Amino acid sequence: MNNARVDLSEKFVGELDWNLLRTFVVIVQEGGITAAAHRLLLRQPTVSLALQRLESRIGSRLIDRGRGAFRVTAAGRELYRECVEIYGSVARLAEVATTASREVSGNVHVSLASHVITPLLDDTITAFHAAHPGATYRIKIETSADVARSVQESSASLGICLVNKRLPQLDYEVIYREFFGFFCGPPHPLFGRAGLTLEDLRGQAAVSFDTDYVGDALRPVALLRRQYELGQPVVGQSPHLEEVRRMILCGLGIGPLPIHVMERDIRDGLLWRLPPYRKPPAIDIYLVTNPRRALNRAEAGFIAALRRRIADTPIAERTYAGSA
The missing domain is CATH 1.10.10.10 (Winged helix-like DNA-binding domain superfamily/Winged helix DNA-binding domain)
Known part of the structure; x- marks a missing residue:
């Protein structure tokens, strides 16, 4: 039988x-x-x-x-x-042979949302590469939803992204906090104007991220829009920061961008910061991992190193407000 x-x-x-x-x-x-x-x-x-x-x-x-x-x-x-x-x-079949080696080797696949800018990640890559030159890396830019899906399906070693709904199979921890401001580009009539108020933004055309909805990852930004009736009509959307920035620079409309990421553009005169100047919307960026994934030595070592760096850095130092 x-x-x-x-x-x-x-x-x-x-x-x-x-x-x-x-x-x-x-x-x-x-x-x-x-x-x-x-x-x-x-x-x-x-x-x-x-x-x-x-x-x-x-x-x-x-x-x-x-x-x-x-x-x-x-x-x-x-x-x-x-x-x-x-x-x-x-x-993971292609990496099975490397896990038995004493040398820390194997591929670390990092899936990122398009606007992840933090020294915590960069410093971890630098230090880990110096300590373990046998490890290799693949860094892929995806939407935040696809980042979580890649980690869930074990095609990515770890993910760093915005989070709307947490998947029960995954682990989440805040890696840093950033603040979003509204910006316009040189062709826009508000560019270069000082003393603006939120009232000046009403009725202006807008561009934004696909996740800029009350029920999605950019909820604080969407709530601010709703409260002050900002950003109607929406004339352009993209899941990627680079393309939202492009549309703002081209003058399509005002749009939200992480302030600390845009500081160089502000200094170079490419973007103009708009209200609110105080208490802008805060967004948490998460490290996402899959506890059920069998990790090679490079993956396990890299994730552990990144977690140590997060744990050793107070949240105040992981909060990127940017210049007013």
């Missing part, structure tokens, strides 16, 4: 198309077949057929769908959890 079960399991593994599992994971993460098809760059019928084939192979319905409904079944939830673990393990 046991031998028969083993034979069936081996046959199942041997015949299963692993691409079906990847497609299923994306369907669950995106909350629908249409959104999954868009992310996978496939046609919707192709993704729908892949799900049907997987359900047929598994012998269980994984997602209840129809007439606008979308619900992951109990079997689907269990399979999804296993799939996330599987793909995390597969992503």
Whole structure:
């Protein structure tokens, strides 16, 4: 009986198309077949057929769908959890051979939001490279939501980003706090004007981040907008700081940017700081890690070094207010 079960399991593994599992994971993460098809760059019928084939192979319905409904079944939830673990393990196969070495080696994959500027990270990279030259690095810029997803799926060693909703599988700790101010570029009529008030900003066109909503990561900025009726209409949006900055510089409208990151642009006369000058919105930036991820020695050492640097630095010194 046991031998028969083993034979069936081996046959199942041997015949299963692993691409079906990847497609299923994306369907669950995106909350629908249409959104999954868009992310996978496939046609919707192709993704729908892949799900049907997987359900047929598994012998269980994984997602209840129809007439606008979308619900992951109990079997689907269990399979999804296993799939996330599987793909995390597969992503690390290339590094398995290096973990047995005495030398601290391996790749450290850091996923960052586009505006992460802090000496805590830079100094950790400098010191860790000097101590462990065998370690290699990959740094990828993503949206904050994608940073968390990369850490969850174990494709990134660690992430640093804004946080809206915390995922229960991940660990979060504040690495630093920054403040957002409103800015305009040289073509804008408010550029260079002193003595402005929030009233002067009403009715001005705005550009901003995709996360500039009350229910998202830039909630304090969105609340300030709502309170003073600022930034309508919104004429441009981007998930990346560089592109929001570009639109502000081009004069499309006023927009929020982290003050300490923009200090050089202010000194160089590229950006003009707008109200409020006192008590601007504060945003916390988090170090995000996955406690279930099996780390190579370089990853474990780097994360430990960064955490020590955070713990040894009082929050006041990790709060970047920028110049008024």
